[in-house]
Amino acid sequence: MVKTDFPKYSENNYGKVARITNDVYRQALTSWQVPAINKHIGDITGKVFLDIGAGDIILGENLDQIGIPEKFYVQDLSKPSLETGLQRIASAGIDTSIFHALVSDDFNFDQIEPAEVDAAFSNSLFSHLSINSILLCLRNLRPKMKTGTSYFSSMIVLPDNRETLEYDWSYIPGIKAVSSAIKDPFHYSKNSIKNLQNYETGFEVKEIHDYGHPFQKLVEFKCL
Numbered sequence: 001m002v003k004t005d006f007p008k009y010s011e012n013n014y015g016k017v018a019r020i021t022n023d024v025y026r027q028a029l030t031s032w033q034v035p036a037i038n039k040h041i042g043d044i045t046g047k048v049f050l051d052i053g054a055g056d057i058i059l060g061e062n063l064d065q066i067g068i069p070e071k072f073y074v075q076d077l078s079k080p081s082l083e084t085g086l087q088r089i090a091s092a093g094i095d096t097s098i099f100h101a102l103v104s105d106d107f108n109f110d111q112i113e114p115a116e117v118d119a120a121f122s123n124s125l126f127s128h129l130s131i132n133s134i135l136l137c138l139r140n141l142r143p144k145m146k147t148g149t150s151y152f153s154s155m156i157v158l159p160d161n162r163e164t165l166e167y168d169w170s171y172i173p174g175i176k177a178v179s180s181a182i183k184d185p186f187h188y189s190k191n192s193i194k195n196l197q198n199y200e201t202g203f204e205v206k207e208i209h210d211y212g213h214p215f216q217k218l219v220e221f222k223c224l
């Protein structure tokens with residue numbers, strides 16, 4: 001008999017386990033996400049902003065620091081994660097009417113108008129995705145972004161250019177993580193990341209920026 005009750009999405013575990021953060025972890029996540037947005041995107045007041053793989057929406061409670069966008073799209077494959085975030089934001093007294101939740105496991109951005117998005121961001125999404133999924137995300141995203149704007153997405157970048165099967169980051173104080181070329185959490189060499197622009201996604205890899213995360217970098221994909 002064919003088994004049909006398995007979860008649809010299986011590249012990582014987030015289809016089964018919702019991403020729900022506690023106060024302490026949210027503080028750490030905020031400590032690198034907010035400065036990165038301030039530095040690379042600037043004030044998002046009045047803009048259309050998209051957070052892909054938003055989880056329980058860390059940035060939602062930090063609008064006083066990043067600006068209040070006209071529209072704040074939050075996308076994730078996990079509906080419970082987004083709903084938890086929206087409830088938390090509402091209970092902090094923040095107006096949630098600017099938030100638009102998009103749920104899909106195949107980067108379906110149909111609800112966004114063509115060329116509507118001024119800036120897009122992801123924290124630790126591509127660290128859970130294979131190149132095929134990254135390319136799907138970029139290809140579906142590109143038509144929704146204005147030409148000349150950028151998508152900033154954090155990734156695990158190997159410190160040298162060797163294509164290592166596994167990389168142990170535990171030499172960094174407080175970190176216990178092993179990343180992999182073939183399974184979640186995925187790492188990539190700088191070379192592989194630069195080569196993403198050869199797949200005709202409509203983005204160039206503009207720069208691999210330093211990021212406050214202990215072992216991720218912030219990759220800038222600029223719309224061509």
Ligand SMILES: C[S@@+](CC[C@H](N)C(=O)[O-])C[C@H]1O[C@@H](n2cnc3c(N)ncnc32)[C@H](O)[C@@H]1O
Binds near residue numbers: 125
């Ligand atoms: C490490 S968490 C980061 C969440 C959030 N960006 C943060 O900083 O707290 C990775 C997120 O990516 C989401 N995710 C993983 N694969 C995805 C996919 N194919 N499509 C959409 N979201 C995905 C997960 O559900 C999870 O919320």
